[in-house]
Amino acid sequence: MTFHNLLLNMYDAVKKILLRDCPKQAPLNEHGPDNCAQLHLLFSRPGTLFCAGEPIIVSVFNPDNIPIEVVVIKKNDGNKNTLVKTIAWTSNPVSLKLDFVVGDFQIVARELNPHNAVPIRSNSISMRIVEETEENLLLVEKNRVSEHKIQCAIQSSSNGVLTLHNPWITPGNSNFPAEGKWFPTSVWEGCTSLYNEEQNYYLDPQLYLINSIKQLIDKGFNFITWHQVLDNQVDHNQPNILLQFDVDAGNHSIYPLIDKLVELGVKATVMLHWRARHWYVYDFKDMDVKRFQNLESLGWAFGYHNNTLTNLIGYNKINKFGDELLSEATTAMSNEIEQLRKYLTIRTMTHHGGNVINYKVPIPVDANIVCVDRNFSPELWKLVSRSFSDGSFTARPTSLHSFVDSMLPEEKLIFMRCHPFKYGNYPKGVDAQQITESAADVPRADKLISRIQKGEVLNNIEKQTAWLSNRSESRGGVQLGYATLEKPLSSQFVSSHDFESKTKALRARRRPGFLRQYPWADGDPRVIWWRILATFCRGGEVLNVGAMPPEQKDETIAFLKPNSNLLEVDIDPGREPDIVADFCNPSRCVDTAFSCVLLNGLPYFSDPKAAVMNAMLYLQSGGSLLIGAAAASHPERGGLFRPTDRPIWRLGNKEKDGESLSLKTTLWSFDDESIDQLMSGWSGSWKAEFMSHYWFIVAEKSDNG
Structure with a gap:
């Protein structure tokens, strides 16, 4: 659970x-x-x-x-x-x-x-x-x-916006692909999987929702609509659920849910687009309009779900909206509400979320419609004791079952916002299919710009890259994590039974506190580093800068090629390195030209830039530099949370407040700007990826470097 x-x-x-x-x-x-x-x-x-x-x-x-x-x-x-x-x-x-x-x-x-x-x-x-x-x-x-x-x-x-940047990591309570009807999909607007739900959700999402509704019925809750709230037709002497469905990308997923709820005698409010473009594409007239009209006769309510800015902006990155664009969106909203009213009684509306801030669109004065979003109509929410939403990537404030399980009849009005895609898409994939591309197939975001400017239609994996690259810019706030869209390193990781057995044995030697911080083996930065070694470290002469403690030296050797010869350099003689030296010092401490240099302890170096540049001097032409460093977003080792003793490194930083940054007292952490500055001037190619609040870099020295 x-x-x-x-x-x-x-x-x-x-x-x-x-x-x-x-x-x-x-x-x-x-x-x-x-x-x-x-x-x-x-x-x-x-x-x-x-x-x-x-x-x-x-x-x-x-x-x-x-x-x-x-x-x-x-x-x-x-x-x-x-x-x-x-x-x-x-x-x-x-x-x-x-x-x-x-x-x-x-x-x-x-x-x-x-x-x-x-x-x-x-x-x-x-x-x-x-x-x-x-x-x-x-x-x-x-x-x-x-x-x-x-x-x-x-x-x-920092402002609470969540982004799933690695859809290849399946939720902790999912046994996919071994069992269950749930499956991972590509990530884009209106197509976002839930990652914090309970095991029963992943076994059968639709049944999970219906059983939760049945539990509420058994508790004596009555289901009402926004129309009843507007008409003051709510009996506040009994417990009520204000159930709202935002259809979004679930234009097919909604139907099986409707049928099940009608059988249970449940009423709800359904928020509909008039049309959807780019990310998911359909028109209201393509839906089962007669079914909706029959639902109205059963007491269901329908409202307008504003996505006009999303339709106008499309795949583009825009987070500042001029008067002309907003005016165009307002005109579209007015027309869409008018069109929907030809088929259904539309009295309420909500604004679609996602990457684009649709609530910025002024509501037409003559639309005669009530926006029931909390910020727009706080008076309608005065009697709502609490609320649930499954928007974005997590159920909030908790899993649906836990939320329902905690409800008491003394609570007279509870709001629940659900998205049909989360429950009705499975197992057939009626609105989005299982993600089939590997991380290696993900296109670079900058390669899509010209296609987007030409108005070309993107496939699902291209939509994912475009949407994820837009999200951090459009939703604002300090990023407490850095999405690496293309997965340039992890998509190439070796995977073998031999590797798994080695990592299991080595993790068993870890301190309990370390395992407490990294309980999932694939999210352990040390395991990720071992995968980096096994995948990218060439055989031959290997220089490890920052020696492991004597009792842990086998952790590096275990993942090197059989023909490797390891030499270790460290400033601390207690680590028993082959050579005691300060690698940040420009003078050479060894004359060998190496096929690979390892810098997994970069936060400990007094001058990380000097260490990287010196590594280039020690490498053979075509040799590789492998780097691992704690990210600024790391909750215990990052500068966002510990700015004094884990400062974010910038080019030229060697001291802070006149006090030398030294081993084990004040350590560097790195953000995306740090990485760019760190690798500027590198002679050759390099790739970086953010994993488990660490940065990992693989750089190759050019033949003429």
Whole structure:
């Protein structure tokens, strides 16, 4: 069972705590006001399920270094919540050394705002603590692996936008391809898989949704529509579910869900496009209009789902919208609403999300339509106790089953937004087929620009590259991860039974704390480095700069070619290298010309640029340089979370505040700009890939370098 963002039903209690000292005229935004940097809280080590007494480590992204505190809240029986403890935040990581009892908890990082000057910035995560039993230990480990896979597959930005940049990593609770009806698809607008759901979802997504609806019926919940809300026809003396389907790319997936829900006597609101272009293509008139009209007679409601900007922008990268473009979108919206009303009663609308901010489009004054999005009609949401959404790549605030399981009849109105594609596409692939291309087949984003400018139609894997390359630019926020679209290294990794057996044996020697941080073997940066060695390190003379401890030297040798001869250089004699020397010093410490140089400890070097340039001098023509370094987004080793002792490297940085950056005290971390600066001036070709919050580089020295 996945417990990602598990804590539920805490809206009122958390709001009271977060709104303390917050001015009434400033609405609370969990991701912070638009005019200041956001806070972002995360577990430093994967997992949302813990055993009692286990240390819990969190990190806070606090770019403005504002005074904040970490608040721990416990959910009690009867929907009552308790403030457990408040911890003053000083630096990352934060160890929550609390004597927890078992239960559900929410951890909130919030701005200290004693003078009531600006809106409070805050962010929260949830967890569950269980008793330490043999059965629970297995569940905890499974949860860690699942969460680690999510961490490796999905990047996040500081404003909460998620992007699945590696669809070849299957969800932790999926047994694909061994069993289940779910399968991975290419990633593009309206076609996004859920990565934090429970095992039963991946076995049969449609049945999972229907069983959740049945559970709500058994609990006594009544299903209502937005039309009933507008007409004040909601009985608030009984528990109600406001169920909304945003069709998006699920224009075929919607039908089997509708049929099942009608059999159960369930009503819902369906938000429809008039037309969809580029990413997914269809017209409303191509759908089963008569079926929709029959549903209206059964009490279902239909609304307009605005995607006018998405249609106008297409595959292009645009995040600033001029008046002319917005005016064109408003005209299109007016026409589309008018056309839909020829077939259905359209009184409400919502804005499509995805990469393009469709809510920027002004709603026509004469459209006589109510936008029911929370930010547009807050008065309609006053009685909504909490909400669920499966948009993007994760179910929020938790898995659907956990959300439904926690619902109480005392809650009179709950909102649920679902996307048909997530449930009705399987097993036949009616709207999107299983991804068949390998990572090696992914085209470069810059190669698609001319095709997009010519208005050419892209295939699914090309759509994926275009959409992913657009996403970080269009949705903003500091990227707490870097999507490497083309997978230039991992797509070539060797895979063999012999390799797997070696890695399993070597990981068994790791400290428990290391395995706790990297529970999924394929997401272990050391395993990734071994794959780099096995795939790209040539035989012959190999120079390893930054020797392993004496008891771990076999970790490098085990993955080299049989004809390799390894020589190690290190500044620390305690590592027992073959040569004790500072590799950043321009003077040569050995006269051999090497076929391969290894720099897996780049964060420890006083001058990473000098180390890279010196490596080029030691290489034969055509030789390879292999690099591994912690990324700035690493929750324990990255400069985004630890700017003082894990600063982000820039060209020319050798010292900070007059204090030398030295081994084991202050280490470098790297972002995408760091990598470009690091490799500038390299004589030859190089490729970089971001994996598991590390950067890996394979560079080849040119013949005339």
